[in-house]
Amino acid sequence: MSPEHGARRSQVVMVKPALSQLEKLTAAETHRLDRAIVAISVNPELGTPVPGTLLRDYADDVDGVRVIYYVTALRQITIVAYVEA
Numbered sequence: 001m002s003p004e005h006g007a008r009r010s011q012v013v014m015v016k017p018a019l020s021q022l023e024k025l026t027a028a029e030t031h032r033l034d035r036a037i038v039a040i041s042v043n044p045e046l047g048t049p050v051p052g053t054l055l056r057d058y059a060d061d062v063d064g065v066r067v068i069y070y071v072t073a074l075r076q077i078t079i080v081a082y083v084e085a
Contacts, residue, residue: 009041010071010078018080029085032063037080044071044078055081 014022025033040046040058047056047069059066068082 009038010044010076012037012041012078012080014080014083018083021083025083025085032060032065033067033083033085035063036060036065036067036085040067040069040078044069044075 022030022033036058039060044056047058047067049055050057050068054070055068056070057066057068064085066082066084067080069078069080071078
């Protein structure tokens, strides 16, 4: 990676249930969630593995955001399965 470029971000795709949750968030909640999703897209391993599943659980106690997601086998796309802000 050249010094001019930062870490490559994963593409984030939200499934239908997450999109319906997103529609209910306020602008401030959406802003906090955006910061969490950017962090996850830069480092998909931030979340804690959920035992017995492919899911990861990322919680940011400072912003009060929680995201349940999984990363595809190619590690290029992070699928958001649940959001809470």
